[in-house]
Amino acid sequence: MMLVLTMGDPAGISAEITAKAWAKLRETEVAFALVGDPLWFSSMCPDTPIVVVEESLGDARRVFKNAVPCIPVVLKHPAQAGIPSVKNAPSVVESIEKAVVLTLSGKAQAVVTNPISKTTLCQAGFMYPGHTEFISSLCGAEREEVMMMVGPTLKVALTSVHVPLRQAIDGLTIERLVFVGRKTWRALKEDFGIPHPRLAIAGLNPHAGESGYMGREEIEIVVPAITTLRAEGIDISGPWAADSMFTPFSRKQYDAAVCLYHDQGLIPFKTVEMDLGVNVTTGLPLVRTSPDHGTAFNIAGHGLADETSLVEALKTAVEIAATRKKYHEAMLANSQ
Numbered sequence: 001m002m003l004v005l006t007m008g009d010p011a012g013i014s015a016e017i018t019a020k021a022w023a024k025l026r027e028t029e030v031a032f033a034l035v036g037d038p039l040w041f042s043s044m045c046p047d048t049p050i051v052v053v054e055e056s057l058g059d060a061r062r063v064f065k066n067a068v069p070c071i072p073v074v075l076k077h078p079a080q081a082g083i084p085s086v087k088n089a090p091s092v093v094e095s096i097e098k099a100v101v102l103t104l105s106g107k108a109q110a111v112v113t114n115p116i117s118k119t120t121l122c123q124a125g126f127m128y129p130g131h132t133e134f135i136s137s138l139c140g141a142e143r144e145e146v147m148m149m150v151g152p153t154l155k156v157a158l159t160s161v162h163v164p165l166r167q168a169i170d171g172l173t174i175e176r177l178v179f180v181g182r183k184t185w186r187a188l189k190e191d192f193g194i195p196h197p198r199l200a201i202a203g204l205n206p207h208a209g210e211s212g213y214m215g216r217e218e219i220e221i222v223v224p225a226i227t228t229l230r231a232e233g234i235d236i237s238g239p240w241a242a243d244s245m246f247t248p249f250s251r252k253q254y255d256a257a258v259c260l261y262h263d264q265g266l267i268p269f270k271t272v273e274m275d276l277g278v279n280v281t282t283g284l285p286l287v288r289t290s291p292d293h294g295t296a297f298n299i300a301g302h303g304l305a306d307e308t309s310l311v312e313a314l315k316t317a318v319e320i321a322a323t324r325k326k327y328h329e330a331m332l333a334n335s336q
């Protein structure tokens with residue numbers, strides 16, 4: 001299996017974690033080709049060999065043992081660790097586009113993304129809040145995507161992602177919760193091989209609204225969504241009081257938590273799973289994962305970056321691609 005790994009923001013820690021991840025994985029079955037600027041990579045990581053390969057990726061597997069295979073995307077401006085440049089935004093975007101094309105065409109089996117700076121890309125006129133929505137659009141699957149954070153003891157699916165909190169609350173509807181519930185349930189079966197997934201949905205207000213005395217969103221939106229999902233055969237509990245649904249005991253009661261806004265899910269997730277956490281985009285025709293952290297400009301170029309989350313993202317991409325393939329083969333066999 002061959003993965004494609006994007007360049008991310010060249011001023012961040014992506015070259016360093018890529019080199020460290022390669023050193024850990026080069027003797028394993030998890031192989032990747034970097035879609036980025038080979039001169040940039042060599043200047044950031046002079047001790048790690050890199051070799052330009054054909055876009056067919058035919059020789060990438062063989063190369064991977066001895067060097068990082070690279071599909072070139074040239075930077076317009078020399079990258080400086082810790083100082084992002086808007087001038088390099090087009091190459092950052094091109095790296096993502098190329099990785100998606102290689103995966104949709106079947107040359108690679110999944111896209112793994114290195115972190116980008118949303119600020120820098122927005123300054124350059126990028127129209128998307130992040131990889132999740134951009135990749136979904138490149139796949140022709142706009143608004144089909146759901147962001148799921150995945151770790152050893154917690155999976156979290158988000159009802160909304162990079163929007164102001166007021167907008168996230170205004171956007172809560174029965175339809176949106178039903179959509180995210182369905183997508184999450186399906187991803188747990190198809191991508192994670194859980195035959196009978198159990199979902200738990202958070203409440204919005206303190207104590208999940210305390211029977212309507214502390215807010216009515218639970219009664220008017222969350223409970224009707226649960227009723228609809230249960231009628232479809234989806235095992236979902238809630239609304240859970242968000243302050244206690246992430247304790248070790250609570251986490252054993254479900255396979256994924258459906259959270260009603262970004263920080264409701266990501267604060268517990270990063271606190272519990274940070275190093276081993278992986279960001280997975282579900283609901284798309286391709287597999288996409290990413291480390292759960294950002295560009296870490298404050299430590300870029302200092303040799304301090306931890307590659308664990310990227311290694312987990314690469315391994316998770318391989319696992320999901322294999323599980324999804326097996327699931328679809330079984331479905332096909334059953335229908336014949």
Ligand SMILES: NC(=O)C1=CN([C@@H]2O[C@H](COP(=O)(O)OP(=O)(O)OC[C@H]3O[C@@H](n4cnc5c(N)ncnc54)[C@H](O)[C@@H]3O)[C@@H](O)[C@H]2O)C=CC1
Pocket residue numbers: 013017114115116117118119131279290291292293294295296297298299304305306307
């Ligand atoms: N998937 C993606 O592309 C993501 C991109 N971002 C972007 O990253 C930029 C910076 O965001 P922040 O909120 O500062 O989050 P951040 O994750 O970049 O940094 C938060 C803190 O964690 C540390 N850190 C992060 N990754 C680390 C690693 N691998 N090893 C050691 N320390 C690490 C940083 O040094 C910093 O102290 C923003 O522009 C944001 O948009 C943030 C999250 C995900």
Ligand SMILES: NCC(=O)COP(=O)(O)O
Pocket residue numbers: 129130131132133266279290
């Ligand atoms: N907070 C998660 C994050 O920023 C990742 O966003 P994306 O670039 O994966 O869409």
